[in-house]
Amino acid sequence: MRHHGTSAGKPLSAPAAAARHAELVRQILHHDYRYYVLDDPEISDAEYDALFRELLDLEKLFPHLAGPDSPSQRIGGAPREGMATVQREVPMLSLENAFAEPEIVEFDQRVRRFLQLQGPITYVVEPKLDGLAVELVYQDGVLTLGATRGDGVTGEDVTANIRTIPSIPLRLSEPLAGEARIRGEVILPLADFHRLNQQRLAAGEPLFANPRNAAAGSLRQLDPKITRQRPLDFYAHGVADPAALGVASHYDLLQRLHRLGCKIPPFTLRCSGVDEVLAAYQRLLEQRQRLPIEIDGMVVKVDDLGLQDRLGAKARSPRWAIAYKFPATQATTRLIDVHFSVGRTGAVTPVAILEPVLLAGVTVRRATLHNEDEIRRKDLRLGDTVLVQRAGDVIPEVVKPVPERRTGNERPIVFPDRCPECRHPLHRPAGEKVHRCPNAACPAQRLQSIIHFCGKAGFDIEGLGKKAVEQLVAAGLISDIPDIFRLDFQRLAQLPGWGEKSAANLQRAIERAKTATLGRLLAALGIRFVGEVTAQLLEQHFATIDELMAATEEQLQAIEGIGPQTAASVTAFFADPLNRQLIDDLLTSGLRIAPSSARVNAGERPLAGKVFVFTGRLERFGRDEAKELVKRLGGAVASTVGKRVTHVVAGAKAGSKLAKARQLGIEVLDEEAFQRLLTQREDGAPSPAAPRPAVLPFSEGET
Helix, strand or coil: CCCEECCCCCCCCHHHHHHHHHHHHHHHHHHHHHHHHCCCCCCCHHHHHHHHHHHHHHHHHCHHHCCCCCHHHCCCCCCCCCCCEEECCCCCCCCEEECCHHHHHHHHHHHHHHHCCCCCCEEEEEEEECCEEEEEEEECCEEEEEEECCCCCEEEECHHHHCCCCCCCCECCCCCCCEEEEEEEEECCHHHHHHHHHHHHHCCCCCCCCHHHHHHHHHCCCCHHHHHCCCCEEEEEEECCHHHHCCCEHHHHHHHHHHCCCCCCCCCEEEECHHHHHHHHHHHHHHHHHCCCCEEEEEEEECEHHHHHHHCECCCCECCEEEEECCCCEEEEEEEEEEEEECCCCEEEEEEEEEEEEECCEEEEEEECCCHHHHHHHCCEECCEEEEECCCCCCCEEEEECHHHCCCCCEECCCCCECCCCCCECECCCCCCCEECCCCCCHHHHHHHHHHHHCCCCCCCCCCCHHHHHHHHHCCCCCCHHHHHHCCHHHHCCCCCCCHHHHHHHHHHHHHHCEEEHHHHHHHHCCCCCCHHHHHHHHHHCCCHHHHHHCCHHHHHCCCCCCHHHHHHHHHHHHCHHHHHHHHHHHHCCCEEECCCCCCCHHHCCCCCCEEEEECECCCCCHHHHHHHHHHCCCEECCCCCCCCCEEEECECCCHHHHHHHHHCCEEECHHHHHHHHHHHHCCCCCCCCCCCCCCCCCCCCC
16 A cells, blocks of 8 residues: 655755645645546656655755645545545554665664663564555444545445455454454455456456555445455454554454454564564565565554554654555656567567666666557557566566656557568467567577577576577577587687686586487477476377377377377477478487486376476475486476466475465475475375475465
8 A cells, every 4th residue: 555755855945845845746646646546546656655755855844835735644545436435533544654774773763762762662563565455343243334544534435345355254253342443455466466457458448557556446346246356355454442452562463353353464573673673674575576465565563552552643644653665666667669579489579678767676678568469458659658567586567558648759569570580471370469480490589499498498508598509609609409519619618708618618518418308308499388397298108209200199189288289389390391300410419318217107107197396495305306206206397387287395485486386276395295295105105195285475364
């Protein structure tokens, strides 16, 4: 949910300050209306926060500017027209924002100074959920009213819509006499947010900028049937009157809410002093991209409710709490140009060239545009101001344009009809969204194919990464995949950045790569629809490459896990004389296809049909060793998490693959459970019951 912060400003003359203040008020009110009322922001939260901080800085220097009509005196937005309103006696306040460590240290000093305490304060920290703040009113334990925060005092009556959210209890699970006002956030999980935007894109409807706006737009519907169709969720993080629940601390309050039947924010914990708070922030920041919900920071609250009462509140925010914001993941910038890149399968992908913008600590200059259909549906134009987002290691993407900022000089994006690399006419296969260059001799495809062949998904040749391959191709040492095994190492040693030692190291790596299984070769060739898992399936059913090249579509479809699309792709690949020549050239250049350990008897394949993905640092196994154990027992190994994956083995510092597995409901094993699974099956014991997953990030209600 949007909050506002402070930052130092530059002193101005009184007239200049008044003029700038008036302009800031105009801009902020405009963006408040777009954000709170229309749920369709034009700028990112970071840009809004910068405007608001400048406003607060001016009002510190010139207090007379902070009149009753200033946005600094208002908490949120006005109710939506057509919705009934609700008045509350205890306002729902906003939070002061902090963006850097010194601001949190200053907050702690301010709290201790106000309370006249010398020792460390006990704080509770919890993730700052990026949703829509609401208040639930329970009378004798029964839900009677649900309202949005609105401007803090006046909110919108959304009771009928609130009742459609499954995680909101209609009756509290423990008896509670009198009135209780529970406050929290309505959110939309990330997977459901992306699914909703895809549906809106297909229907030609405007996209939601982020999960918060999607949640707000879903809850603030006049028709509850629409809200019911959106998979909203709710997390409680406070009450209007904590004393009514008979608790003395905020941490105990959250536990009480949990017992009453409410979900509470995960990763909530107590911290003794500001140093523990700062350490908790770093841990939460590391976990951010692995969570199935959007968070944009961490909320720090004084734990002792008595101290909270003594601290009280300012006009629009409590003195006992602060929001420590994460680096921005969304920003607006300008779409300068579009570059069309050609991949190894001939797919032509549009890439946005942007004015540089800082996102999540990284300067972003390029972002994906996916395909022509998405460009058309989003109505993107050259010169547009666009909203860009970046999440973790995911490639930045253009979310949507900001039409209100158009000047009339924007130009349409023209998709090419010829390959930008070889000028061959492009083809868009029926039923596909991607344009392709069908020219197998296209230099861009050849380069990408060599990079893929040498990379981790292929032969994983140490020393032949993307930049090295590009250098060797540019120098004329490699022009096709078989040239890898015919490399002139004397010439290589003369290239810039190389030498005799590095050339000798690469020579040894290539010699090791000359012996490979059929599955590794198939994955490295880059056949469409044939990844690591499918390559291993084919390896289990064909003893030699010649047998596979002679297989018909019917024979391939008879293999469990091979569908018509994949079967057609494999047969088409080997029917092409150029590809058959490629195989011959590889074999004559020294490649040896070794027998596969996966070709074992059916009785010795207890993991047949199981597909494993490994993520994080494994302590008990080497990554290659673990993969080989799975293959030896008839299982398959994938590099990415998808619907066909059955198990994810998560080690220390597991990444985004873990979050995706949890979203898809895939069984997650820690190393102990994985080892138990392997040991019991190898001993011939009956298959054990599904191992209980390790306690991993984002357990509901975890504290």
